[in-house]
Amino acid sequence: MTSNKKVIIDAKGIVKRFNIGKPNELEILHGIDLKVYEGEFVSIVGTSGSGKSTLMNIIGLLDKPTEGSYVLDGIDVIKARDSELSHIRNQQIGFVFQTYNLIARTSALKNVELPMLYGGVKADERKVRAEELLELVDMGARKDHTPDELSGGQKQRVAIARSLVNRPSIILADEPTGALDSKTGRLIMDLFHKLNEEQGITIVFITHSRELAEETERVLTLKDGCIIDERRGLRYVS
Amino acid sequence: MFLENVRLAITALKSNKVRTFLTMLGIIIGLASVIAIMSVGSAMNNKIKSEVGEMGANNISVYLTQKANDEGEYDDDVRDMKEKDYFNNDMMIALEKNFSNDVSGIVLSQEVGSTKITDKKKYANINMYGVNVTAMNQKKLKVVAGRNLEKSDYSSGANVIIVSDKYVKNLFDGNNEAALGKSVEIELNDNYFSFSIVGVYEYSASAGGFSAGVSEKDIPTDCYIPFKASKRILRSSKDGLQEMTIIAKTGDVAPDVLATNIQNWLNENYYKTNDAYEAYCYSMKAELDQMNKMVGSITLAIMGIGAISLLVGGIGVMNIMIVTISERTREIGTRKALGATNGYIRMQFITEAVVVCVMGGVIGVILGLILGAVISNIMGSVGAPSPLGVLACLMFSVLFGVFFGYYPANKAAKLNPIEALRYE
Numbered sequence: 001m002t003s004n005k006k007v008i009i010d011a012k013g014i015v016k017r018f019n020i021g022k023p024n025e026l027e028i029l030h031g032i033d034l035k036v037y038e039g040e041f042v043s044i045v046g047t048s049g050s051g052k053s054t055l056m057n058i059i060g061l062l063d064k065p066t067e068g069s070y071v072l073d074g075i076d077v078i079k080a081r082d083s084e085l086s087h088i089r090n091q092q093i094g095f096v097f098q099t100y101n102l103i104a105r106t107s108a109l110k111n112v113e114l115p116m117l118y119g120g121v122k123a124d125e126r127k128v129r130a131e132e133l134l135e136l137v138d139m140g141a142r143k144d145h146t147p148d149e150l151s152g153g154q155k156q157r158v159a160i161a162r163s164l165v166n167r168p169s170i171i172l173a174d175e176p177t178g179a180l181d182s183k184t185g186r187l188i189m190d191l192f193h194k195l196n197e198e199q200g201i202t203i204v205f206i207t208h209s210r211e212l213a214e215e216t217e218r219v220l221t222l223k224d225g226c227i228i229d230e231r232r233g234l235r236y237v238s
Numbered sequence: 239m240f241l242e243n244v245r246l247a248i249t250a251l252k253s254n255k256v257r258t259f260l261t262m263l264g265i266i267i268g269l270a271s272v273i274a275i276m277s278v279g280s281a282m283n284n285k286i287k288s289e290v291g292e293m294g295a296n297n298i299s300v301y302l303t304q305k306a307n308d309e310g311e312y313d314d315d316v317r318d319m320k321e322k323d324y325f326n327n328d329m330m331i332a333l334e335k336n337f338s339n340d341v342s343g344i345v346l347s348q349e350v351g352s353t354k355i356t357d358k359k360k361y362a363n364i365n366m367y368g369v370n371v372t373a374m375n376q377k378k379l380k381v382v383a384g385r386n387l388e389k390s391d392y393s394s395g396a397n398v399i400i401v402s403d404k405y406v407k408n409l410f411d412g413n414n415e416a417a418l419g420k421s422v423e424i425e426l427n428d429n430y431f432s433f434s435i436v437g438v439y440e441y442s443a444s445a446g447g448f449s450a451g452v453s454e455k456d457i458p459t460d461c462y463i464p465f466k467a468s469k470r471i472l473r474s475s476k477d478g479l480q481e482m483t484i485i486a487k488t489g490d491v492a493p494d495v496l497a498t499n500i501q502n503w504l505n506e507n508y509y510k511t512n513d514a515y516e517a518y519c520y521s522m523k524a525e526l527d528q529m530n531k532m533v534g535s536i537t538l539a540i541m542g543i544g545a546i547s548l549l550v551g552g553i554g555v556m557n558i559m560i561v562t563i564s565e566r567t568r569e570i571g572t573r574k575a576l577g578a579t580n581g582y583i584r585m586q587f588i589t590e591a592v593v594v595c596v597m598g599g600v601i602g603v604i605l606g607l608i609l610g611a612v613i614s615n616i617m618g619s620v621g622a623p624s625p626l627g628v629l630a631c632l633m634f635s636v637l638f639g640v641f642f643g644y645y646p647a648n649k650a651a652k653l654n655p656i657e658a659l660r661y662e
Contacts, residue, residue, distance in 0.1 A: 057656050062575060062656050062659075063656055082579075082580065083579050083580070086574070087577065089575065089576070089577045090576065090577020091577070095575050095576065097659070101568060101569075101575075102572075103569055103573075105249055105253045114576055115576045117239070118573075118577040118578050118579075162576070166577075
């Protein structure tokens with residue numbers, strides 16, 4: 001990895017313990033170091049119980065590490081207060097969930113607009129930007145459909161559009177193909193590749209599928225709360 | 239942001255219409271009953287006002303009442319009222335003189351009798367009254383032909399009479415002019431008396447009372463002769479009255495104050511030495527105030543019951559909000575992940591509660607207005623709640639939304655996003 005590239009995620013010595021001070025105290029992450037560079041497509045692969053969800057929550061600022069430092073796109077997020085974290089999440093991180101998590105009974109367009117609403121973007125500007133992104137993921141024709149009226153793959157496309165609206169520094173995709181059949185999952189993976197290659201979007205892809213992980217530039221293997229392996233993926237570019 | 243929240247709330251509420259309606263129902267019933275009671279209360283007030291107003295809010299009624307003994311108690315075996323206890327003519331003259339600034343007159347009216355006046359096949363039923371000028375003025379008769387009784391008639395006790403146009407219709411085929419100057423002859427205690435018709439007044443059915451089973455033609459109408467004349471023909475040696483009505487001038491002294499003053503004056507000057515009776519005065523205004531106060535407290539009490547149902551409704555809103563929030567836990571988690579602050583989530587759900595309450599409030603107010611109008615109508619009066627009251631009710635529904643929405647909304651705001659996202 002060339003060192004002149006900008007570091008987006010710089011996490012050092014991340015430790016996460018639960019039930020601190022109680023007899024059932026549990027350490028899930030044992031000091032993880034993670035660096036993600038701008039424009040990278042990194043995957044974190046691990047079986048369930050490996051601690052990848054916990055790591056993702058910490059990277060996604062939904063949880064704080066017990067120990068360690070974490071700088072996201074130049075912002076030291078360890079010291080940030082709750083409301084500041086909400087704002088950083090809103091501006092810097094685009095979430096893509098396994099279960100899509102679109103807001104029910106709300107049109108695709110309004111779903112995509114949502115992060116901008118929290119970001120304080122004006123209504124007309126929100127609409128233009130949301131339509132633009134729905135076009136990007138080939139969902140322009142279905143912008144007025146509610147989630148009930150969309151297939152799984154379509155929902156995930158809307159969710160991806162939503163993750164991109166505030167131009168975050170990173171997309172955090174947690175098992176984005178986990179709920180899809182392999183054919184649709186393939187299309188979603190292709191979309192990620194396209195976004196990464198054509199738009200230079202930084203993506204952290206969390207999966208338990210080694211096969212899919214291998215497609216990316218860099219594959220980190222998580223086991224029992226430690227990164228036990230780091231290797232170049234098929235997409236590795238020097 | 240606020241409008242966005244309202245839009246969001248309406249979308250959420252629309253998606254479960256039955257539940258939304260049932261949630262609102264408590265608020266609707268509560269507010270409708272409060273508003274309806276407010277309308278009915280004001281209708282009752284209006285009714286009392288108009289009914290007492292007919293009797294005259296400026297009237298002061300004077301009665302004779304049993305005197306308390308030295309111990310301040312009322313003896314069971316009070317002696318009967320005698321002539322010497324009554325209000326006599328001298329008293330009235332002195333009273334009118336003494337209170338000339340505040341009293342416009344004393345009503346004197348007595349019934350002479352009822353009879354049927356016949357002329358060949360034609361007839362008319364009458365009730366004859368002797369009235370003084372104050373009593374006559376109170377009647378506010380509209381004279382359609384001839385003249386009303388005049389000062390000289392009263393002072394001389396002339397044998398003149400004014401009759402209703404119905405009397406004229408029955409006996410003179412409705413020719414008012416033809417009736418003028420004709421006489422009305424009555425027999426009393428084997429004596430005949432003749433009164434000359436000087437005026438005809440317009441009869442109105444409501445003033446004449448209502449007699450069931452009597453044909454319209456047979457309903458007796460009132461005719462009036464000077465009070466002095468009535469006294470003469472009744473051969474009444476008594477000039478005393480057990481009760482009288484005093485008409486107060488609308489002026490500086492409130493009728494209820496004047497009533498007290500007159501009572502004190504009468505008792506001081508005439509009943510100090512009376513062993514059993516004294517004067518008692520009260521004004522219609524005091525009566526009116528008292529009744530309004532009573533209606534007011536009844537209204538308030540029923541409104542209180544309405545308020546309780548409002549409270550129950552509010553708790554219902556809170557309950558449903560808690561259910562809604564647990565159903566939408568994942569949504570809340572997602573929103574938080576996407577950057578919604580706790581404050582925003584709180585605001586979203588408070589707005590939802592407020593929208594439910596305000597919608598319920600508006601429907602409740604409308605229903606209450608309709609219900610109030612219907613009940614008032616049945617009561618034969620008109621009543622509407624004060625605009626301020628309606629406004630207060632609507633404000634209350636907003637407050638209710640905030641108050642009962644706050645706890646669930648705060649619960650939502652404090653959800654841990656990780657757990658919320660994982661929630662099934």
